[in-house]
Amino acid sequence: MDKYSKLLSTHIFCSVAVETAGTWNGLAIELVQEIGRRITAITENTRETVFLFQRLSMTLQQGNAVDFKNNLHRMSRRCSR
Numbered sequence: 542m543d544k545y546s547k548l549l550s551t552h553i554f555c556s557v558a559v560e561t562a563g564t565w566n567g568l569a570i571e572l573v574q575e576i577g578r579r580i581t582a583i584t585e586n587t588r589e590t591v592f593l594f595q596r597l598s599m600t601l602q603q604g605n606a607v608d609f610k611n612n613l614h615r616m617s618r619r620c621s622r
Contacts, residue, residue, distance in 0.1 A: 559601060573597065 548554075557569040565573075577590025 559597075 555568055555572060557572060558566040559569055573593055574590055577593045580589040580593065581587055
């Protein structure tokens with residue numbers, strides 16, 4: 542734990558929950574909105590927050606698809622035995 546103790550003075554850690562069905566907890570929404578605001582401040586593109594939510598949602602969907610495919614493959618191997 543000592544390895545990471547200095548990070549607490551320079552970083553903020555928070556748990557973020559996003560359900561596989563797409564439900565986000567309040568802290569997750571606030572965090573992504575804040576990151577989006579900071580990106581917007583640099584790029585001056587007011588759509589950055591929307592783009593960030595879209596990228597994160599697509600990543601979640603891709604992960605779900607991989608999990609589904611892997612589980613389906615495992616189930617089909619069990620049934621064929």
